[in-house]
Amino acid sequence: MEPLFEILVSAVLLSSMYVLAAAGFALVLSIMNILNFAHGAIYMVGGFLCYEFSVGYGLNQWLALALSAASMALFGLFLERFLFRRFYGDFFSSVIVSIAVIFVLQTTINLTVAVNVRALPTFAPGMLHLGSVTVSMERLVTAAIGVALLAAMVVFVRVSRTGQQMLAVAQDAEGAALQGIRIHRLAAIAMAAGCAMAAIAGSFMGAVFDLNSTMGDLILVKVMQVVILSGIGSLGGILIGGLVIGSVDSILPLFTTPAITQAVGVAIVIALLLVKPQGLFGREMG
């Protein structure tokens, strides 16, 4: 019973961390129909920025987190306005643009700060005891924030007027524009929010794991697995997608090699794409 509980806890924690990382990507994908490959790089830069603000400039770590999120939100606005706006429906052009952004971000980080950085200091030190299981407060806080952010995002999109407009744009951008909805402004908001969430995810993951300039590539694959599994257009479904991938990634390594774990995760996604490409909860890509 005990080891089972421990396994469950670790699966839930990892899943929530994936949810945190995937939330921003899913938002941008659902609203703008764009696969923002640069999400991983933004996530990485967010983590480094948080480090610079907190360790480099000595600010309070949560303040540094907020600053990092705000900075990346601004960057997201810049990305939307100047880079992605022209390529709304054009998948391949947005891929190339994303690649270019990734190169620029990774190189900049490599040239400036990456050398002396190892990991972010913890946001929440200490351990928590849940019955017989010990978990680090850090992972718990990260997981909680992940779920909270996703919940906040889902609520916002469902309840608020801006959120409703976003749903309209996601269904039919032209139709929404004809109704007087300012699609560019919504895209900008979605992009800014997505990048801010990426930065927050990067900061927390940078504390739980470590900071390096390639962490974005690794997380991007995981995020895509989660988002494809839960489906394009589905925001709340990320929770389920994250749970599946997170469970696979935390349970399987106990019994088998990391390579097989990755192969299984990939196989699940491929199988789903062959059978139901829209994902578990998604809609057809517009």
Add this chain to the structure above:
Amino acid sequence: MTNTNRAILCVCVIVVLVIVPLLIESPYTFRLFILTFVYVTAAASLRTLALSGQVSMGHAAFMSIGAYTSALLARYGDFSPWLTMPMGGLAAMIVAVLVGFPFARVRTIYFSMVSLFFGIGVLSVYSIFGKYTGHINGLIGIPPLFAGARLPYYYYFLALMVACLAVLWRFEKCRIGTCLKAINQSHVVAASVGISEVKFRVLALAMSCFVVGLVGAGYAHYNMVISYSAFDLPASINLLVYMLVGGISSFAGPIIGAAVLFVVPELFRDLKEYTPYLYAGILLFVVFAMPEGLVGIPDRLGSWLKSKHR
């Protein structure tokens, strides 16, 4: 460009490429040319696949199948590389056919996703059998094609590239290619005139992967060391970028794209760590200013010059 002009241009380029190695000496330049030939061929094969609308983001994985098959057979089976290279191509083609059937009905962006994850999966499989494939450090001790000398390698890859491009060109121009383009435009209408989507897509995948497997096997026996990092997701994305930036609508697109995007950063090597900025700059410039890709440069120059003459 008329057919005759195009043929003359090709012959001129080939003649130049044949003469070039007699003039260069530095091993670095040799390697640059050889790798360019490899990537040009790979990018061109990617386009063959893209004719029907299937844009693969995992093409480097098929290259790796060819490379690892040939390398393993030659290293552990003691077969001659000349025997194992075609087998590498065949292996890639067989895998392509096996996955081609389920993948054939997957449309556009979902196919890109599927191919992306397939590429990752293939590398995971290598990892699982890491004892044979050399784990992350690579598989070493692959028998070379030509012991020692550099020149034969150059001519081999030049010949391979020309042969593969010729075959891919014929493939595209013949009935199969036309059917693929029809499927790309509308698979429903194509089916209504009897063009089987699955059959032709599998054909395209088989042809494309045979070529890239063959060239990958050649790469293995040239490099004598292969590891996962030569065929991972960034490598697949690179091939995709070569094709898209060069211009997906023209056969010469991936050729020019691969040549430019691979050679230009090397030419500006002095920039060292700043080279990715140049690469990103080229990508953004092409995407914003030249939607038809780099192949559009001669036309743009032509019309620009004409407008000046008015």
